[in-house]
Structure formats: C-alpha cells, structure tokens
Amino acid sequence: MLFGVLTLFVFTTACWDQDSLKDARLVNATAIDITTKGEIRQTLEIVNDYENRSVNEIHSGMGRSIRQSSDRIRDRVTGNIRFFKYGLVLFSNKLAQNDIYPYLDVLYRNPDNPTSHVKIAIVDGEAGDLLYQRKVGSIQIGEFITEKIKSLEELCVFPEMALESLLSPMLDPGQDFTLPYLVKDGEEISARGIALFHEQRFTGSLDAEQGPLYVILSGKWGKTARFVKKVNDGPLNDPRNYVTYEVNTDKIKRKLSVRVSDDSQIDVNLNVVLPVTIVEYAMNQLQEKDTIEQLNRKLSEAMTVDAEKIIRTLQQSGCDSLGIGRHLIAHHSELWKKLNWNTEYSQVHFHPEVTVKVIGSGVLN
Incomplete structure (x- = not known):
C-alpha cells in the first residue's frame, strides 16, 4: 500500500496556482464618483514599497461599471492591482443619492476583494478629490482617512461600519443604515457628520x-x-x-x-x-x-x-x-x-x- 501511494505521488500534478504579492500593486483606497453624463469615475490610490520606503500613486479611470473603470486603470499601470485588506472605499454624495449597491456588487462578488476590515464613507463633493491630496503631513492619504474614521468611531462621532457588516442592513427591508460623512475643507479632511440611508440611497444627514x-x-x-x-x-x-x-x-x-x-x-x-x-x-x-x-x-x-x-x-x-x-x-x-x-x-x-x-x-x- 505504501509503495502504491508513493507511485501515485510521482504522477500527481502539483498545484502551481500562485498569486505573488511581490508582483502586486496594492490599492489602499478607492473613490467612486459619477459624472454629469452618468459615467463612473473611479480613483485609486496605489501604494508601492521600495527599499523600506513607501510611495503612493493616484490614478483615475472612466467606465459604465466599476469593473470597466478599474480595468482601464489597469491598462495604464504595471503589475497586478490588488486591494488592501485594511483599505477604504469612498462614495460621493451625488452618486450615493442613487442606489449604491450596483457600485458595491463587484466588491462582494469577487473573492479576491477583502471586505471584513475595509472602511466605507460618503464624501460631501467629489470623492476623488480627497485621494488626489496624496498625503496629510507624512501619512499617505488612504491610511490617514482610514485611521481618522477608526478614531472617530471610538469617540462615537461615526457609527462603526465595514464593507462586510454593511451588506446585511443594506439588503434588509426592515433595517436601514448610516455611514461616516466626510468633507474636504481646503487642505483639511473633516467629519461632516453621519450620512443617512433609506433603501440603499443617501437621503439626509446628521451633523458631527x-x-x-x-x-x-x-x-x-x-x-x-x-x-x-x-x-x-x-x-x-x-x-x-x-x-x-x-x-x-x-x-x-x-x-x-x-x-x-x-x-x-x-x-x-x-x-x-x-x-x-x-x-x-x-x-x-x-x-x-x-x-x-x-x-x-x-x-x-x-x-x-x-x-x-x-x-x-x-x-x-x-x-x-x-x-x-x-x-x-x-x-x-x-x-x-x-x-x-x-x-x-x-x-x-x-x-x-x-x-x-x-x-x-x-x-x-
């Protein structure tokens, strides 16, 4: 029996399905806006690590779906774009006045996209403008906004919410949800308050x-x-x-x-x-x-x-x-x-x- 098992190992094909992180371009933050023509404009903060130093790039792409807009960004950058497990997703308030689920569907459907620790927030104005700031002091913009949201959750200024925990109330007919509401004031990124939703649409807000x-x-x-x-x-x-x-x-x-x-x-x-x-x-x-x-x-x-x-x-x-x-x-x-x-x-x-x-x-x- 042992000889038979060892013989089978010789003819068994090994699994070579690898996803090497050394070739990946990690996305730390995503911002999604809608244009006056109804197109989606997706903005990504891509973080690169070079010899103990980290550099971020900001890229935008247009499309009729989230996947199409991100594919157009992939056409212009090198490497495999991957989403960071402690990342961030921002929506403009104009887009959020529509049903936001279609813009989140690909994030839930694709198993490569993390959801458990990903923060989500609404922005008063263009969400992509926040990412184009690139840094606040020495901190990269995606990390800064994520840590800001976490600290304000601890102070009860924002409700605690992640992409994973959002799915249940978003699909529940007897439960609505709320999200952090941010605003860019000059060079500052501040708490605008709490964004209120009904049936997956942004319908009002509370102040900070x-x-x-x-x-x-x-x-x-x-x-x-x-x-x-x-x-x-x-x-x-x-x-x-x-x-x-x-x-x-x-x-x-x-x-x-x-x-x-x-x-x-x-x-x-x-x-x-x-x-x-x-x-x-x-x-x-x-x-x-x-x-x-x-x-x-x-x-x-x-x-x-x-x-x-x-x-x-x-x-x-x-x-x-x-x-x-x-x-x-x-x-x-x-x-x-x-x-x-x-x-x-x-x-x-x-x-x-x-x-x-x-x-x-x-x-x-």
Missing part, C-alpha cells in the same frame, strides 16, 4: 455634533463619547457657562420597546441612562449636591431635546436605522405585511428619554 448621541441611541457605541452643553445663562463666548462631560460607555443603560395599539398605531419608547464624568466646568462648585442635581436635570432635559431632533431627522429622511421595521417583522408579522413602511415610518410615535447622571467630577472635587 449630533453624531455621538445618535450612535448611543442606535445601541452600538464606541469607547467614549464627549459632549459640551451650555448650562448657565450668559454670553455665548464665556466658557464658564459651559460644561464638558464624557460618557462612561461601559455603564450605559439603553432600552428600546415597540408597542402596537389596537388601531395599529406604533409607539416606540427609547430610554437611555448616561453615567458621565465632568471633565471641564469653570464654575466649579461640583462638591455641592445641589449643583450636581441641577446639572443632572439640565443635561437630561437638553439631551432629550437633542434626541427628539435626531429622531425627527431620521424620520424625515426615511432612515429606519434603529430597526423598528425589523422589530415589526419579528413580532408583528401580519401587521408588517399590510404596512407601506415607506409612508408609515414617518407616522411612528417616538418617545425618547435621556437621563444623565454625574458620577465623577475630576480630582478638584
């Missing part, structure tokens, strides 16, 4: 200051969230009238419940308890119990109003990113079949309540 509270309301928060609120009467430019506080995210309590009445009216109660630490308050006096109780009341009222504004924007944009439709599908399936969710979602009665509890006030107190 609303981001942390939205992320908390959505139930998927990062390591910390920081807020600044005016709590005292007086001039807007007097820092003594403001308090800065951080949320202890590991102690947040959130409860969302959906109730359907006999007449099919849908009510959503969303209660959030935020334990916070005061990190800046020039008025001090935080050793007094009455001051703490007053701050708790003022901050709770202000953040509840902020939550109401955020939910109102979600409804106006048709963005059910809190997954109310998914809850109805799971628990009220017969009602869901009768609903036209595109119109009924805006009629849902939301009742948000944010309770702030100061649990720390720094070493001064």
